[in-house]
Amino acid sequence: MHEKRIDGKGLGCRRQLIQRNATAPVLRFKAWMIPGAAGMLAALAAWLMARPTARQLALRMAEKRHWESEVRRLRHCERLTTEALHHCTGVLRLIASALPVGVVAIDRNARIELWNHAAEAILGYTAEEMIGQPAPTQVFMSAIDGDGDGDDAGAADVFLRMVTGQSVKSEEVTCRRKDGEAVEASFSGAPLVDDDDRVQGAICVFEDISHRRSMARALHQAQKMEAVGQLTGGIAHDFNNILGIAIGNLDLLGEELRDTPSARTATLVDGALTALLRGAELTRSLLAFARRQPLRPMMVDVGDLLSSITRVLARVLGEQVQMELSLEPDLWPVVADPAQLEAAMTNLAINARDAMPAGGRLAISAINASFDDDALSRLPDVAPGDYTCIEINDTGTGMSAEVLAHVFEPFFTTKEAGHGTGLGLSMVYGFARQSGGHIQIYSEPGIGTSVKLYLPRATGKAERPQTRQRRRAKGGGETILAVDDNAEVRSMVAAQLSNLGYQVLEAGGAAEALAALERHPAIDLLFTDVVMPHGMDGFALAERARQRRPGLKVLFTSGFPGTTLSNRCELTGTDNFIGKPFRRDDLAQAIRRAIDQERGRK
Ligand SMILES: Nc1ncnc2c1ncn2[C@@H]1O[C@H](COP(=O)(O)OP(=O)(O)O)[C@@H](O)[C@H]1O
Numbered sequence: 001m002h003e004k005r006i007d008g009k010g011l012g013c014r015r016q017l018i019q020r021n022a023t024a025p026v027l028r029f030k031a032w033m034i035p036g037a038a039g040m041l042a043a044l045a046a047w048l049m050a051r052p053t054a055r056q057l058a059l060r061m062a063e064k065r066h067w068e069s070e071v072r073r074l075r076h077c078e079r080l081t082t083e084a085l086h087h088c089t090g091v092l093r094l095i096a097s098a099l100p101v102g103v104v105a106i107d108r109n110a111r112i113e114l115w116n117h118a119a120e121a122i123l124g125y126t127a128e129e130m131i132g133q134p135a136p137t138q139v140f141m142s143a144i145d146g147d148g149d150g151d152d153a154g155a156a157d158v159f160l161r162m163v164t165g166q167s168v169k170s171e172e173v174t175c176r177r178k179d180g181e182a183v184e185a186s187f188s189g190a191p192l193v194d195d196d197d198r199v200q201g202a203i204c205v206f207e208d209i210s211h212r213r214s215m216a217r218a219l220h221q222a223q224k225m226e227a228v229g230q231l232t233g234g235i236a237h238d239f240n241n242i243l244g245i246a247i248g249n250l251d252l253l254g255e256e257l258r259d260t261p262s263a264r265t266a267t268l269v270d271g272a273l274t275a276l277l278r279g280a281e282l283t284r285s286l287l288a289f290a291r292r293q294p295l296r297p298m299m300v301d302v303g304d305l306l307s308s309i310t311r312v313l314a315r316v317l318g319e320q321v322q323m324e325l326s327l328e329p330d331l332w333p334v335v336a337d338p339a340q341l342e343a344a345m346t347n348l349a350i351n352a353r354d355a356m357p358a359g360g361r362l363a364i365s366a367i368n369a370s371f372d373d374d375a376l377s378r379l380p381d382v383a384p385g386d387y388t389c390i391e392i393n394d395t396g397t398g399m400s401a402e403v404l405a406h407v408f409e410p411f412f413t414t415k416e417a418g419h420g421t422g423l424g425l426s427m428v429y430g431f432a433r434q435s436g437g438h439i440q441i442y443s444e445p446g447i448g449t450s451v452k453l454y455l456p457r458a459t460g461k462a463e464r465p466q467t468r469q470r471r472r473a474k475g476g477g478e479t480i481l482a483v484d485d486n487a488e489v490r491s492m493v494a495a496q497l498s499n500l501g502y503q504v505l506e507a508g509g510a511a512e513a514l515a516a517l518e519r520h521p522a523i524d525l526l527f528t529d530v531v532m533p534h535g536m537d538g539f540a541l542a543e544r545a546r547q548r549r550p551g552l553k554v555l556f557t558s559g560f561p562g563t564t565l566s567n568r569c570e571l572t573g574t575d576n577f578i579g580k581p582f583r584r585d586d587l588a589q590a591i592r593r594a595i596d597q598e599r600g601r602k
């Protein structure tokens with residue numbers, strides 16, 4: 001400060017200022033260059049006036065102490081705040097790392113600053129690899145920018161929206177893991193903004209929804225198969241009845257023609273029969289797919305069965321295809337219909353052969369397999385427990401994911417007309433499901449296909465399926481009561497039975513049948529349809545009939561047995577059932593067996 005002029009007013013002002021401002025320095029003294037003794041005096045006076053008093057000094061000391069303690073208090077507060085902040089950050093990191101969803105935090109410089117354990121697990125990149133990377137980094141972008149299969153918004157796009165200040169809620173995207181595998185994830189996130197609405201970073205949370213999505217797809221697929229099964233089963237059942245009548249009548253006609261030989265008519269009848277039998281084969285496949293084919297489940301040694309059909313399979317495969325069979329020792333026996341298991345294996349072998357036109361290798365193996373709850377959570381519709389797994393691997397063309405998604409549907413085929421019916425795998429599927437088992441199929445285009453067929457383990461020792469001897473089974477004049485609500489079927493059956501040498505009585509329903517049993521004590525066998533209207537089905541009829549006539553022999557028939565029937569057949573033994581449509585010879589055998597059974601057995 002420079003004073004040009006000295007006067008009482010100027011000095012007075014200065015002192016006042018010093019006194020009022022208690023925080024001013026204790027001693028403030030400035031000398032002015034004022035010439036002369038008056039000047040010296042004035043300076044001295046000024047000094048004396050400016051010099052703090054003892055009270056002022058004490059005040060200032062107190063003030064100093066106050067500020068020092070204030071500084072200490074603030075420092076303490078600062079330490080506490082830092083500690084609390086550290087603690088909070090630690091807790092937040094802990095929460096983030098423990099969360100089952102992926103959490104990524106981006107700082108204001110758009111660098112990744114947090115990458116939790118779940119993010120590591122979902123995308124396969126470690127926190128070490130990711131932290132500090134610029135957010136839209138190549139690695140991260142390639143991680144989240146999956147193959148974008150149509151339904152998905154681009155993951156990179158979703159992410160960019162987040163870091164540029166937009167919120168994102170449950171956007172489902174397909175990402176690619178570090179190991180290349182696709183993973184479906186749901187992204188949510190929000191930018192972090194300051195008071196001035198400037199983006200200071202972003203928090204992004206994502207969840208692996210592959211499992212949920214695959215469960216939903218599997219459920220959808222199962223529902224679709226169920227619906228198609230219902231439809232197919234219904235049509236096949238009605239067709240089966242019609243075919244049964246036609247086949248039965250033609251069989252009778254053929255029998256009559258035997259006595260009046262006419263080569264031309266016999267050829268015509270044979271032609272018609274052949275076509276009808278092909279139709280019956282087709283309806284059988286459809287019923288199999290719909291899980292409504294009459295099964296004769298029994299205990300089967302899978303190893304024995306596979307060994308015994310290798311020659312048949314080798315013939316199917318031709319010389320170009322090399323076949324290998326490997327069986328785990330001590331394979332569990334299964335409960336299944338051996339004839340249908342053979343048919344399933346044949347269908348699978350035919351598919352393998354068709355997929356290896358230039359030859360290749362077909363490996364069939366069988367192992368014991370148990371499903372626990374964990375494995376099951378990935379496979380809907382499979383009961384936990386023990387299974388025997390038959391695996392069929394080929395080195396053929398394989399299938400695209402597109403084809404693979406449809407292979408079990410009936411009539412789905414990629415083969416030229418006349419080469420494929422599209423019923424092979426649908427039959428195997430239905431057979432596996434109806435047997436309480438399960439089928440899985442994996443395929444890689446250009447590498448090959450692997451089919452795994454799981455059949456439920458049987459408890460007890462396996463029986464070798466009996467090969468039934470074909471003898472001409474004729475009737476010996478025994479009396480049979482034939483019950484069927486369909487008049488055409490009934491009269492055809494009656495004609496066949498009397499042709500075979502039996503006495504036949506007919507009934508159009510359960511009530512009529514019970515009345516006939518009252519009237520005719522000589523009835524040896526009740527031959528009844530299972531599904532009949534008016535409340536009482538074939539099983540109920542048999543039960544009521546046996547109450548009146550204990551030990552009465554019964555043979556059931558149906559083209560549409562449903563699950564009740566296969567269960568009941570298991571309970572009552574499999575010898576008393578014949579599936580529709582049946583050939584005359586099959587009927588003859590079944591009737592003979594049922595009548596010749598020992599008394600007491602159902
Ligand atoms: N082992 C296999 N290798 C390659 N493709 C297969 C295999 N098995 C089945 N497929 C595919 O699945 C489709 C359906 O099979 P399937 O139901 O047996 O009917 P079909 O054999 O009459 O076509 C086939 O047309 C084929 O495209």
Ligand SMILES: [Mg+2]
Pocket residue numbers: 347350351420422423424425
């Ligand atoms: Mg096939």
